[in-house]
Amino acid sequence: MTNTMQMIVPHELTPEMRDAFHEANERYEDGIGESPDIQWRAMLNAAPKPAVQPAGLTDVLPTVAVEGDQLVIRITTKCLLHAVTCAPDWPTDETGMPVSVNNGPLLLQEIIHELQREDEQGTNSMHRLFDEAALDALNNGSQAVDYDEVHP
Structure with a gap:
């Protein structure tokens, strides 16, 4: 397994993953494999596999992942153009229907420009x-920070 391979795993260990860890740890203690690699691989192999999504669905929905040292956000242009026209603040015509996009490539370029446009402080969207x-992660109880060190 290379560092670029990714998989979905449960937030909490399953009993099967715990058993796999202990079995792998016993093998390690018997001189087989390297720690923590052997235990980690055993737990990943025992992790439940996600349900298969309908064909093509993963090509449509936006995704966010870490690839190496980069956060990568992917969305198809078709999905983005659809999503923006469904936004609550998107303008509507006299019948109440969202105004249609008549030049998708141009709107995409304009969205990219707005995402990268900096304000006076150098901040962008x-x-x-x-x-x-x-x-939001902190407010939802992130376990990645030490809350004892938070100073108001």
Whole structure:
């Protein structure tokens, strides 16, 4: 397994993953394998496999993943153009229907420009997105920070 391979695992260990860890640890103590690699691989192999999604669904929905040392956000242009026209603030015509996009490639370029456009402080929409997501993680009880060190 290389560092670039990714898989979905449960947030909490399953009994099967715990058993796999202990079995692998016994093998390690008998001189087989390297720690923690042998235990980690055993737990990953014992992790439940996610349900298979309908064909093509993963190509449509936005995804976020860590690839190496980069956070990668992917969304198809078709999905993005559909999503923005469904936004609550998207303008509507006289019948109440969302106004249609008549030049998708141009709108995509304009969205990219807006995502990268900096305000007077050098902040852009992506910075605000990441700031909000990080604060949401903290507000939802993130276990990645030491709350004892938080000073108001």
